[in-house]
Amino acid sequence: MPELPEVEVVKKSLESSIYNLIIKEVRINEPNLRYKIKKREISKLIGSKITKIERRSKYLIFKLSNKMTMLTHLGMTGKFFYEDKKNNKKKTSFYYNLNNHKDIKHDHVLFIFKNNSKLIYNDVRKFGFIKIDKENTIYRNIHLKNLGPEPLKSSFNLDYFRNFIKNKKKKIKDLLMDQKFVAGLGNIYVNEVLFFSKIRPTRSIRTLNKKEMKRIIFFIKKILKKAISKGGSSIKNFENSGGKTGSFQDNFKVYGKLGQKCSNSDCKSYIKKMILAQRASFYCSNCQK
């Protein structure tokens, strides 16, 4: 369940390892991810150098020296591993060690570089995807063209919020999950943001006052930043491209905390759970109004 912070952490760890490497070969073990990978498409990457990696929402965009791009989404369980032969000898690589050896069977795509190091795309549930597109049209791609603002940018602010919800009728949780409103939040961070904002997931956006909107914006930015600084959240499946895990899950106040005492010291309630739009919502019925 990588959301914005996890994808940002993956991006940073990839940047430090694969920039300026030339792709020598692409090996497809399993083409049937969310979208079928065509060998003809992906072979357009061969012979080119990786010049840049961008993140937009939960997507990663790999830019290549031949003006092609690779768009990826990690879905629920997608991971990138970077395997450097030299590091392996020094045993500093976390990949292919005893702990996650069984994961090899979910290595679906291998990018082999000219220096013989490898970038591996591994995805247990195959909800993720890899698509090839031209650099000059990538942001008009169906996945990217309708995305809302990046939550950490200043364009995501109170004016934007008020304007977007004008004449709309929705529950606040549905709004925050809507990628057209703000890009990159998923179920976990929305649960956490609403807890800190003291707003119940089912609240109608029509009833929100200015102060509450400001609070929501504030905590979105604050929680995402903190999660990035902690290396993201590692629940079962998330690791960065070095195989390391994040620790923000230790800061969760409501997500997955059904039945536990509310973390606000002056509150005696317990965390409840309800299903909204087919997804689990955790909240404190005393603190969140």
Add this chain to the structure above:
DNA sequence: CGGGACTCCTGAGGGC
């Protein structure tokens, strides 16, 4: 246009 249901997938975990 909005909202709800359904879909893809596989491992973890619970019940017995």
Add this chain to the structure above:
DNA sequence: TGCCCTCAGGAGTCCC
């Protein structure tokens, strides 16, 4: 130990 069931869920698609 093993079988069966449920759950996890991003986002595209379809239908009303």
